Amino acid sequence: MASTAGRLAEDTCERDWIWEREIEAAPWEETRRLGAGAWERQFRRIRESSGFYARKWREAGIGSSFVSLGDLSQLPFTTKDELRQALDESPPFGSNLCVAPEQVKRVYQTSGTTGTPSVLALTRGDMESWTTMGTRTYYATGIHEHSSVLTTFGAGPFVAGHTHFVLLRIGTRSVPVAPGDTERVVFGLKAGLADTLLSTASFAQYLANRAERLEKESPSPLQGRGVEGEGRGTGNLTHVVTGGEPGGGIPAIRDHIQRVLGVTVTEVMGIGDVAPSLFGECPHQQGMHYCGAGHVWVELIDPDTHEPMDIETGAVGELVYTTLTREAMPIVRFRGSDIVRIEGTSCECGRTSFRQRVMGRRDDMFIVRGVNVYPAAILSVVGEFRPRVTGRARVVRKSDATSIEPPIPVEVEVTEHHESDPALVADIENAIHARLMFRSRVTLVLESDFGEAGYKTNLSRKDSPHSPKTPLPPGERG
Ligand SMILES: [Zn+2]
Secondary structure, three states: OHHHOOOOOOOOOOOOOOOOHHHHOOOHHHHHHHHHHHHHHHHHHHHHHOHHHHHHHHHOOOOOOOOOHHHHHHOOOEOHHHHHHHHHOOOOOOOOOOOOHHHOOEEEEEEOOOOOEEEEEEOHHHHHHHHHHHHHHHHHOOOOOOOEEEEOOOOOOOHHHHHHHHHHHHOOEEEEOOOOOHHHHHHHHHOOOOOEEEEOHHHHHHHHHHHHHHHHHOOOOOOOOOOOHHHHOOOOOOEEEEOOOHHHHOHHHHHHHHHHHOOEEEEEEEEOOOEEEEEEEOOOOOOEEEOOOOOEEEEEEOOOOOOEEOOOOOOEEEEEEEEOOOOOOOOOOEEEEEEEEEEEOOOOOOOOOOEEEEEEEHHHOEEEOOEEEOHHHHHHHHHHHOOOEEEEEEEEEOOOOOEOOOOEEEEEEEOOOOOOOHHHHHHHHHHHHHHHOOOEEEEEEEHHHHOOOOOOOOOEEEOOOOOOOOOOOOOOOO
16 A cells, blocks of 8 residues: 555656655654754854844844754744845845845745735755755655646746746646636646646636536436536546635535546645745545645744744644745744644644644634634535535624624625525525524625636635725645
């Protein structure tokens, strides 16, 4: 059985299923030693070249002596706002640029929540470390040299475009499609050009709903086996890798995509300012492996008290990132805002890195009568009402207050003919009450009014007449 331990069911190749076994399957102490060595060099580089961190650490009362990786929690967090200020005070690359401008060889932009783009400069070495982490990540999902991968990630301006270098490194056949070009994705799959699709969970869900609709219109002669290849219009597709939003890790969403499209779903995750791909889920489907050993150090903290937490099975907290090898724009203790659950610290695949699943964004969390709720929990309940609903839903927030008084306003996307269905509203409200212990007020919204299916779905929205529907690209998390 060892030969299939870390592979997808249909993968018969002979290459090792771990890209860098000596690193990815090393004892945790080894990973720690690798990180500590890299941090020593990184700390020196930051001390010598970053005006931004020189001031920040002076203001925080950090002396001139070396702060070891084990004492990292003595250093202050870095926020998105601070990184933006660092750029503004010395454009175009800011006061945190630690190399000569000529050494900057690639520039990505991030889409901030305020709409002002932010700049991310990379040296050749930075690009290489991103490719290394990305290759471990995507290889872990089961994508190998023999895969044909259809991707809708643009080459730029967003960091998700770096995935193209990763696919080249793995040696896959690549089938690029422009972001948002749904018709070409559908054509590419139907024509049998790809066995693997990289997309947001929202888009994979859209494909599954579409396949179900096609099936209803012209039923397949084979009952009880899901929709057959020809009928569901996805050709040779056997594997979907989702990223950019937590959906692929939510059972109600994942199971539906897998069942309808006849595929295996694994997910990946990156953080725009840190690395576009940093976590990848292996075919055992037990959460995403940390794939940044030697390049990015990860801490887990309590989101309320900010105290460090042990990375152990069952722990729930916020991930904090420190780049260990970044040359152009190093980042120390960046709060990623994703609240994750540690699913385990070993795996049948042989990787020794911890596994995690995202519960939601810190900002999306709200509190109902003292209980923390993540909108993803609502998706799990709503998903059970298919095919009347599509599986997408979001919480409407009236203000910035974290504590919300029930009933909680929830918008649920429905398929045609269900936009005014009082029985469905009552059923969903009852299910949310029974499972999540709070009252809700459900509004049904037609697919055409909910926003683009091809992009990531915001799990909450501000209640304003013209709420922004600006989509974030996959791989970009704030
Ligand atoms: Zn694994």
